[in-house]
Amino acid sequence: MAPSTPPLQVTVLGAGAVGCFYGGMLARAGHRVTLVGRPAHVDAVRREGLRMETRMFDEQVRLQGVIRAADAPPADVVLFCVKSMDTEGAGRELRATLRPDTLVLCLQNGVDNADRLRTVLPEHEVAAAVVYVATEMAGPGHLRHHGRGELVIEPARTADRVAQAFAAAGVPTEVSPDVRSALWFKLVLNSAYNAISAIAQKPYGECVPAPGIRQVMRDVVDECLAVAAAEGIRLPADPHAAVDKLVASMPSQLSSTAQDLARGKPTEIDFLNGHVVRRGEALGVPTPANRVLWALVKLVEQRGPTPA
Template structure:
């Protein structure tokens, strides 16, 4: 086990699914006081047995506190905000009366505008965006399965440095970047390239890219995303094409969050992935036909009902 940092944090994870449970669990394992806030089926198991973390390097039951209520963020030094993108504003409103003065809210979400949307409903709160590179799933109630990676890139805010120290000590590779917006766009491009195709093909990333035509479609999607980002004045850090290839190499057994949502009969975040690129492209005069087709096909596959 990793050693606790000298000053343990009180951490709340709101939206304790696969991503939130991984980072909350790593902090809990390192000695921080972590409360997982999520669905009743998971909370019941967390309260009874703790969080089962089945990772590439260990398989343990990690003791945590748990709740189904947003009010459980009370007293937290750090809130890991991991709800689905369509729920950002509503969840922010629910937890606003309970947030600790001077605390940090870290967005661990897909999409590029969640931190901005959250700041609009939490104007007096330290909100930081983060780019998440981790392959995880909830394999059952209270059971996290980790398929690979786990890095975070966090924007600098008042509370970022202390959290980065805690994450690094907990075994989570973390860096602070002045270009998180660019990094979020690179992550958006990765999601646009993989998520819909993985969901529609019902294949994990490794086998997916070996199917005929997939790499070519992904290249079309990436080219459109690049064009929209350029029109929006963004600088994309690193080698985007290499980052796209590395996803299949480093997470070959992972199913995308979009695929996991559809397998569970839930709405997806596609409006905030390919749908976001499509809308931003329309606003900037950049055609995005490949992204539009993937967005449309996923929307046709989603369960009917209110969003």
């Protein structure tokens, strides 16, 4: 289908599961999308398109793929989807490819990526986005979508146009001035689920019913709320209720942290439970449950990939 307004030129930097879902949805709606990813993934996309196996459709979506950001055409918007630990490095790599009016939209886990990216892209517009989607890469060029897909975008000069493009492409999108609270709200959800799923190597629906897990999750959430309050953050809804409901909407989802551990890749745990621990230390708020989960994930990281 063709977009109702002139198509956007979109670059997806860090074409993993999140970037492929949102980039693929825009490409499917007629926007010009280029994925920047690893060679095997890019080769598969060039040959056959991106397979989007979603809850609504299963299609091969045609888009472009390149290995280096410098090889992507000048973009109206960059979907910045690299891992949190790579934010500054990827931002410096991206800097020379940006037009003055390009919007860089951070679709990353954690609460401070947009601020960190602004330090290396001071002359460009950077906006944070809160991502609510359950996805995984089932193989090179193959995205599997398990549920949801909403976006909340920070106000920016072209944010309304980008939000309209996403909405027309089937992605519920809101532009909100209170993105910081929304990012913290998502951090609470991630802190409750990601490490537990990672340590167990099980999806949410198998973790939550296990003995003692619900109480551990409540302890994690309570610590996150105490740190958020000390930071002056007012959360937009009841995190305990949201945590309880999430498993029903994503029972088959394996957390991104679990997927990283299974592949022997570094995780983003330092920017999830680890962030809560660091801010708790700085603010004098105890965070023992978050510290245990953070430390255990760091320990498992040292083991390497899970044997097949």
